[in-house]
Amino acid sequence: MPQFLKFLRYFFLGRAQRVFGAQTLTGLLLLGFGASVWTSLRTDICDQEIYLVKESDFCVWNPPIWVSDRFIAEALELRAPEARTEELNSLDPNLVDNLLIAFESHPWVERVESIEVGFPARVDVKLKYKEPVAVIDPTPSVAIDLSDSTAAVFNDDEESGQNGQNKETGDARFGEKYVVDANGYRLPDEYFRKNPSAYRDFPIVLGIRSTPVSGFGQCGDPLVVEAAAFASFLTERNVFEKLEINRIVVAKRKGETKGVYWLKTVGGVAVYWGRFDAEPETENASSEKTTDERVEALAVQEAKARKLFQLAEKYSSLDGVPPEAFAELNLAFEENDGNEPSAQ
Numbered sequence: 001m002p003q004f005l006k007f008l009r010y011f012f013l014g015r016a017q018r019v020f021g022a023q024t025l026t027g028l029l030l031l032g033f034g035a036s037v038w039t040s041l042r043t044d045i046c047d048q049e050i051y052l053v054k055e056s057d058f059c060v061w062n063p064p065i066w067v068s069d070r071f072i073a074e075a076l077e078l079r080a081p082e083a084r085t086e087e088l089n090s091l092d093p094n095l096v097d098n099l100l101i102a103f104e105s106h107p108w109v110e111r112v113e114s115i116e117v118g119f120p121a122r123v124d125v126k127l128k129y130k131e132p133v134a135v136i137d138p139t140p141s142v143a144i145d146l147s148d149s150t151a152a153v154f155n156d157d158e159e160s161g162q163n164g165q166n167k168e169t170g171d172a173r174f175g176e177k178y179v180v181d182a183n184g185y186r187l188p189d190e191y192f193r194k195n196p197s198a199y200r201d202f203p204i205v206l207g208i209r210s211t212p213v214s215g216f217g218q219c220g221d222p223l224v225v226e227a228a229a230f231a232s233f234l235t236e237r238n239v240f241e242k243l244e245i246n247r248i249v250v251a252k253r254k255g256e257t258k259g260v261y262w263l264k265t266v267g268g269v270a271v272y273w274g275r276f277d278a279e280p281e282t283e284n285a286s287s288e289k290t291t292d293e294r295v296e297a298l299a300v301q302e303a304k305a306r307k308l309f310q311l312a313e314k315y316s317s318l319d320g321v322p323p324e325a326f327a328e329l330n331l332a333f334e335e336n337d338g339n340e341p342s343a344q
Helices: 002-020 020-047 071-076 095-104 189-192 198-202 221-235 240-242 291-314 323-329
Strands: 058-060 109-118 122-129 132-135 178-180 204-206 244-249 260-265 270-275
Touching: 020 058, 058 071, 095 122, 109 291, 132 221, 189 198, 204 221, 221 240, 221 244, 221 260, 221 291, 240 244, 240 291, 270 291, 270 323
Parallel strands: 058 122, 132 204, 204 244
Antiparallel strands: 109 122, 132 178, 244 260, 260 270
16 A cells, blocks of 8 residues: 555656746745635635724724714615625625615715725725705795796795795605705605705705605606706806895796796895706706707806896896896796786
8 A cells, every 4th residue: 555655646746847946836835725725714814804894993084073973883784685784894805895885775875986995994985976955945835837827926025934945854745855965866864854954055946846765865756856957057157145045946847847936035036047957967857959059058048147147237237227128137038928927
């Protein structure tokens, strides 16, 4: 038997050395030994406390004030079902992918910019958040239809309270107000319900008839998407901040998805904007217009915004426009809307 073992040793080692060289063979043997040792010790090493990731080990950069204090816990609950049954471990090769799914699924997250895992256990997360641009207040008293009348567009003050706010949040007479981003995405409103004055940081959109389904996400009403894009357009041009405008009212004809818009200042002056036909192409929805058509439509809206600032400069403010000059508050006189807007 010893002779036979010597023969095998000579045959295999000698042959391997001739083919791979002595150093390569040694490396392979060490690699195999290392793999064997790692397999036997892997569980014990990975389960050490320093590699386990707890909620307190996350560093999420620059969350806005309206994001919940439970944001990380909420995101971790959105992991894939099979991942939620396991402890988070910084040595897990699937950790980043699982966290990517979790944070991308959170209703406040626009996109995940980076996730970096450090040792001992630490996870740095950088995100782009969705940003509120408007509050949709579905008050029936201003949800009018142009085929009926345009005279009562602004009869919201007595019915819904100061600045278009519902007198009581969630009042069944009016439906529930909600916050949307520039894409018309309904955002979580826990912060706003706890701090009702925060609603006033954003323009109020009146005239929307529909109320969204429960939960967060796209509201399902094209008019909400259009109104949100309009509010975003005005915000980017500092219209609300510099011209003391705090409300947008939208109305539409029966059977149409497109609306026409009025703006109302804090002092009560109404400006007829007309159509907003410059919805941008987004990641979630493609515009039906060609590039040239989108550029032309945007140019029309830019011209209206410039005229608005010119009026404010001419009369010191929009609230300073005298009654005899109310015709100048019609920014869409060239549009064939088929109606005569009431400026006051």
